[in-house]
Amino acid sequence: MLWGQGPIVSIVEPFTGAPGNRRLVEYFERGRMELATEAEDGASRVTVGLLVREMATGNVQVGYDAFVQVAPAAVPIFSAMPGLPADQVTYANFADDARSHTADRTGAEVDAWMTSSGATEQIGPERVILGRYDPQTGHNVPAITDGWLAAAPLGALSPLEAVGRPISEPYWIDSGKGPIGLSLVQLFERRAIVYTPGLPEGERFTVTSAGRHYYQWRYSAELTPAAPAAPTRSSFSQLLPGGDLKGLTTPDGFKSERLDVNVTDVVDIAVGPDGRVALLRSVGRVDLYDPRSGSVAAEPFVDHLMNPVALAWSGTSLYIADDRGVYRYEDARLDGRPNQSSPVVSGAMSRPTVALGAGPEASVVVLGRPLSPGGTPEAADAARLLRIIDGKGDLLRAEDLPGGSGPMLVAPDGSVWFVGADRQLSSFDPATGDVTARIDLSSLGANASVVRLLLYRADGTAGATASDILAVVRDGDSGARLVRLLPADQPRLAVPAGAVVEFATGFDRPVAAASGLDGSLYVLDAGRDALYVIRPSR
Numbered sequence: 284m285l286w287g288q289g290p291i292v293s294i295v296e297p298f299t300g301a302p303g304n305r306r307l308v309e310y311f312e313r314g315r316m317e318l319a320t321e322a323e324d325g326a327s328r329v330t331v332g333l334l335v336r337e338m339a340t341g342n343v344q345v346g347y348d349a350f351v352q353v354a355p356a357a358v359p360i361f362s363a364m365p366g367l368p369a370d371q372v373t374y375a376n377f378a379d380d381a382r383s384h385t386a387d388r389t390g391a392e393v394d395a396w397m398t399s400s401g402a403t404e405q406i407g408p409e410r411v412i413l414g415r416y417d418p419q420t421g422h423n424v425p426a427i428t429d430g431w432l433a434a435a436p437l438g439a440l441s442p443l444e445a446v447g448r449p450i451s452e453p454y455w456i457d458s459g460k461g462p463i464g465l466s467l468v469q470l471f472e473r474r475a476i477v478y479t480p481g482l483p484e485g486e487r488f489t490v491t492s493a494g495r496h497y498y499q500w501r502y503s504a505e506l507t508p509a510a511p512a513a514p515t516r517s518s519f520s521q522l523l524p525g526g527d528l529k530g531l532t533t534p535d536g537f538k539s540e541r542l543d544v545n546v547t548d549v550v551d552i553a554v555g556p557d558g559r560v561a562l563l564r565s566v567g568r569v570d571l572y573d574p575r576s577g578s579v580a581a582e583p584f585v586d587h588l589m590n591p592v593a594l595a596w597s598g599t600s601l602y603i604a605d606d607r608g609v610y611r612y613e614d615a616r617l618d619g620r621p622n623q624s625s626p627v628v629s630g631a632m633s634r635p636t637v638a639l640g641a642g643p644e645a646s647v648v649v650l651g652r653p654l655s656p657g658g659t660p661e662a663a664d665a666a667r668l669l670r671i672i673d674g675k676g677d678l679l680r681a682e683d684l685p686g687g688s689g690p691m692l693v694a695p696d697g698s699v700w701f702v703g704a705d706r707q708l709s710s711f712d713p714a715t716g717d718v719t720a721r722i723d724l725s726s727l728g729a730n731a732s733v734v735r736l737l738l739y740r741a742d743g744t745a746g747a748t749a750s751d752i753l754a755v756v757r758d759g760d761s762g763a764r765l766v767r768l769l770p771a772d773q774p775r776l777a778v779p780a781g782a783v784v785e786f787a788t789g790f791d792r793p794v795a796a797a798s799g800l801d802g803s804l805y806v807l808d809a810g811r812d813a814l815y816v817i818r819p820s821r
Contacts, residue, residue, distance in 0.1 A: 285313065285314070285437040285438055285440070285445060285490070286311040286312065286313055286314055286494075287311055287312030287313040287492065287494070288311065288312040289309070289310065289311030289312055289494065290309035290310065290311055290316075291310055291311065291312065291494075291495075292309070292310045292498065293307065293308070293309045293310075294307075294308060294310075294743070294800070294801065295307055295308075295742065295743035295744055295800040295801065295802075296308050296800065297345055297346075297556030297557075297598075297800060298345060298346055298347075299345060299346025299347065299348075299349040299556075299597075299598035299599070299644065299645045299674075300346045300347035300348065300349070300643065300644050300645070301319070301346075301347070301695075301745070302643075302695030302696070302745040303641075303695045303738065303744070303745020303746065304346070304556070304597065304598055304641055304643075304645070304745075305743070305744065305745055305800055306318055306319065306744075307742070307743075307744050308332070310494045310495070310497075310498050311494045312492050312494050312495055313474065313490050313491070313492055313493055313494050313495075314331060314332060314334065314473065314474060314493055314494045315331070315332035315334055315494050315497065316329050316330075316331065316332075317329065317330045317331070317332055331440070331444060331445065331473050332473065332497075333447060333472045333473055334473065334474075334493045334494065334496075334497040335374065335447075335450070335470050335471060335472060335473060335474055335475050335493050336381065336447070336450055336470075336472040336473075337497070338355060338356035338358065338374040338375075338493070338496065338497055338500055339355055339356070339374050339375070339377045339378055339380075339381035339450060339451070339470055340355060340378060340381045340382060341353045341354050341355040341356070341375075341378070343501070345556065345598070345599065345617075346598055346645065347644075348644075349598055349599065349645065351599065351615055351616060351617055352615075352616065353616070354375070355374060355375035355378045356373065356374040356375055356496065356497070356500040357373045357374075357375045358373055358374055358375075358496045358499060358500050359371035359372065359373050360372050360373065360374065360456065360458075360468060360475060360491055361456075361458050361459060361460075361491070370398075370399040370400075371399060372397050372398065372399050372456050372457075372468075373399070374470070374475075374496070374500075376397060376399060376401075377397075377450075377451045377470050380422070380450065380451035380452055380470070381450045381451060381470065383421070384420070384421025384422070385421055385422060385423065385452055387416040387418075387423065388413050388416070388423050389413055389414065389415060389416050389423065390412065390413065391412070391413050391423075392407070392410060392411065392412055392413075393407055393411040393412075393413060393425060393453050393454075393455070393467065394406060394407055395452060395453075395454050395455070396454060396455045396456070397454035397455070397456050397468070398456075398457075402454060407455050407467075408455065408463055408465050408480060409480040411425050411426075411427060411453070411467060411478075412425065412426050413425055413426070413453075414426025414427075414428075414429050414430075415429060417448050417449050419448060420448045420449055420450055420472075422448075422449040422450065422451060422452055422469075423449070423452060423453070424449050424453070424469070425453050425467070425469070425478070427478065428453070428469065428476060428478065428488075431478075431488045432446070436488065445473065445474070446471040446472070446473050446474045446476065446490075447471045447472025447473040447474070448471060448472050449469060449470070449471050450470050450471060450472055451469055451470040452469070453467050453468065453469040454467070454468055454469070455467055455468075456468045458477065458479065460477070460479045460482070461479040461480065461481040461482050462481040462482075463480070463481055465479070465480070466478060466479040467479075467480075468491075473493075474490040474491070474493055475490060475491040475493060476488065476489075476490055477489050477490065477491060530789040531787060531788070531789040531790065531815070532787060532788045532789055533786070533787045533817055534786060534787075536741075536819060536820050537741075537817055537818065537819055537820060538817070538818055538819075538820050539787075539815055539816065539817045539818075540815070540816055541813050541814070541815055542572075542574075542577070542813075542814045542815070542816055543577060544562075544572050544577075544579060544814055545579075545812075546562065546807060546809075546812055546813065546814045547812050548564045548565045548566055549562045549563060549564055549565075549807060549809075549814075550563055550564070550565050550591065550592065550593075550794065550795075551563040551591075551592070551593050551594050551794070551795045551807070552594075552795045552796075552797050552805055552807050552814070553594050553595050553596045553601070553797050554596065554797045554798065554799045554800070554803075554805065555571070555596045555601070555614075555617075556596065556598065556599055556617065556800075557617045558573075558574060558575070558799055558800060558801065559571045559572060559573050559574070559580075559619070560572040560574065560797070560799075560805060560814075561584065561594060561596065561601060562579070563591050563593070563594045563603065564591075565590070565591070567586065567587055567588035567589060567590070567591060567605075568583045568585065568586045568587075568588065569583060569584040569585040569586075569588070569591075569594065569601070569603065570583055570584065571584050571619050572814075574799075574803065574816070580619050582619075582620075584601070584612070584614075584619060584620070584621065585601070585603065585612055585621065585624075588603060588605045589605045589606045589607050590605055590606040591603055591604065591605040592604050592605060592606075592634045592637050593637050593638060593639045594639060595639035595640055595641050595647060596641060597641035597642060597645050597646060597647045597674070598641075598645035598674065599613060599614050599615055599617060599645075600612065600613045600614070600645060600647075600674070601614065601621070602627065602639055602647045602649075604628075604632070604637050604639055604649070604651070606631050607626075607629070607630075607631065608626055608627075608628040608629040608630050608631070608632075609626070609627050609628035609639070609647075609649050609672075610624060610625070610626050610627065611624065611625050611626075611627050611647070611676055612624045625676055626676075627647070627649075627672050627676045628649055628670060628672070630653055630654070631653070631654045632651030632652060632653055632654060633651065633652040633653075633654055633688075635688040636650070636651045636652040636667050636686075636687075636688045637649075637650070637651040638650040638651065638690050638691045638701075640691055640692055640693035640699070641693060642671060642693045642697060643695070643696075643697050644673065644674055645673075645674030646671060646672060646673045646674055646679070647671075647672050648669065648670070648671050648672075648691070648693045648699055649669070649670045649672065650667055650668075650669045650670075650684065650691050650699075650701065651667060651668065652665055652666070652667045652668065652686070653668055662686070664686040664687065664704045665686045666683040666684060666685065666686050667683070667684050667685075667686060667687070668681060668682070668683060668684075669681070669682045669683070669684050669699060669711065671713060680713055682711065682713075682716065684699075684701060684703070684711060684718065685703035685704060685705065685709070685718070686703065686704045687702060687703045687704030687705075689701060689702025689703060689704075689732075689733055690702060690733060690734060690735050690736045691736060692736040692737055692738060692752065694710075694738070694747075694748045695738075695745045695746075695747075697713055697714075698710050698711065698712050698713070698748070699711040699713070700721070700736060700748060700752070701736075702724065702733050702736070706723065706724045706725050707720045707721070707722070707723060707724065708720075708721045708722040708723075708724055708733075708736075708768060708770070709721055710748070721770040721781075722768055722770050722781050722783070723781070724754075724768075724783075726783055727756055727766070727783060728758060730758055730759030730761070731756050731757065731758050731759070732756070732757050733754045733755065733756055734755050734756070734757055734793065734794060735754070735755035735793070735794075735795055735796050736752060736753070736754055736755075736768075737752075737753050737796055737797065737798055738751050738752060738753070738798065739751055739753045739798045739804055740798075740802070741802045741819040742802055742819075743798075743799065743800045743801050743802040746798075748770065749769070749770060749771035750767075750769060750771070750773060751767075752767065752768040752769075752770070753765055753766070753767055753768075753786060753796065753804075754766050754767075754768050755793050755795075755796050755806070757792065757793070762788075762789065762790060762791060763790040763791065763792060763793050763808075763810075764785060764786075764787060764788040764789070764790060765785075765786040765787040765788075765790075765793075765796070765806070766783050766784060766785055766786055767783070767784045767785075767786050768783060769781070769782045769783070769784065787806075787817060790806065790808050790810070790815075791808055791809075791810025791811050792808060792809050792810030792811075793806050793807060793808045793809070793810075794807055794808075794809045795807040801818075802818060802819050803816050803817070803818050804816065804817040804818070
């Protein structure tokens with residue numbers, strides 16, 4: 284009754300404020316389970332999605348305090364059945380109810396009908412009395428519905444946890460169900476409850492397929508069976524021929540391909556909250572590549588940048604560093620067109636020292652050695668200035684970190700990991716200001732240099748610094764590789780702290796890498812003018 288079929292798909296969705304600004308969710312026929320992790324203590328709990336509220340209002344929650352407004356879901360409440368009108372009632376028909384309060388009508392009879400053209404009033408097929416009023420959402424609930432919920436038909440969850448508060452009045456609707464084809468429907472935050480008179484007593488109440496309906500609305504696709512767990516084997520095998528892979532190798536259980544997209548002048552990449560890959564071009568433009576269609580958007584996301592060097596998505600904002608500083612471009616509607624822009628850091632930085640990283644709560648971390656007023660770079664071992672900037676563009680903290688031109692990553696807990704001039708992988712704790720050496724990277728080889736750090740897990744979740752750091756390593760003129768850095772003991776793999784494990788080899792001159800919410804790993808290889816994607820085999 285509560286969940287129906289499922290889980291029928293498990294995916295990682297963007298969620299600003301969650302670790303790594305993403306969270307694992309499972310869609311069922313009649314709802315969605317969400318794995319919520321509290322950033323303060325790392326504790327996890329399962330919540331039930333407010334899917335019906337989002338479909339009725341079009342106000343999609345993409346973070347703890349972040350929302351995107353889209354059109355309400357024009358998805359029929361009921362699946363196609365013989366005798367139903369072609370124009371069926373949809374969740375969008377309840378939009379006015381979901382955005383407004385009605386008067387307390389406790390004791391009155393339900394006499395409203397809902398059609399695809401609007402609500403009308405007439406006598407119902409059965410006398411149903413309104414039993415209570417919810418002042419918080421401003422809607423009336425039938426007494427028979429409260430009686431059904433009181434019998435705990437939805438398992439151990441309380442009615443508030445299972446269905447939420449009412450967000451519409453109850454309406455009679457042509458449903459095609461029961462002996463007369465009519466049902467009483469009321470939308471609650473998490474589920475839509477359907478009462479069909481004339482059915483056997485134990486079958487009169489049900490809930491709609493809100494999980495399937497929501498997925499179809501948000502992703503414009505049918506749900507598919509849940510994917511198997513991603514492989515975790517660490518042995519290696521040669522990739523199958525095809526796609527101009529030129530001898531790349533990846534772990535068993537992964538596959539790779541070269542994407543058909545022009546990256547000749549691309550200097551950095553970042554995967555956005557909708558799965559599209561932002562391509563930062565040296566000519567001053569950002570293009571959006573959609574892996575689903577295999578095409579680049581006709582219009583650039585941003586143009587007229589001044590000699591850009593790096594970019595990073597944080598929530599629905601894209602941050603870009605160029606020769607003027609760092610700018611924020613907000614895409615609240617996720618339609619590929621920024622609705623506002625603002626500077627967050629002013630002043631040029633020495634280009635080889637610049638790195639950007641998405642932080643918690645839609646913040647961004649900027650690392651780079653500021654240039655002198657005359658544009659003169661400082662010594663190679665001079666300290667770099669690390670700036671932590673919140674989602675509003677305000678500076679939260681500034682700190683000098685050891686010099687060098689190595690990359691950095693921002694962990695889900697807000698700690699900053701970076702490579703210094705001494706070839707040490709170190710971490711900085713913003714809460715205490717402590718810098719801790721983690722791994723001596725001289726073990727990579729005398730000619731090796733780390734050009735990018737990122738967290739990557741094959742299931743698409745945020746990952747942990749203890750086990751999921753990937754480093755893009757260049758070995759002088761002899762090629763490049765991806766390695767996993769393990770600063771903590773890995774008892775399951777019998778690997779001690781500080782170990783370096785090969786992940787993928789055979790690259791030429793990679794300059795950037797980024798991970799997607801679906802477990803995809805994108806690698807930009809400037810030596811081959813290629814964008815590769817590595818995915819777990821399903």
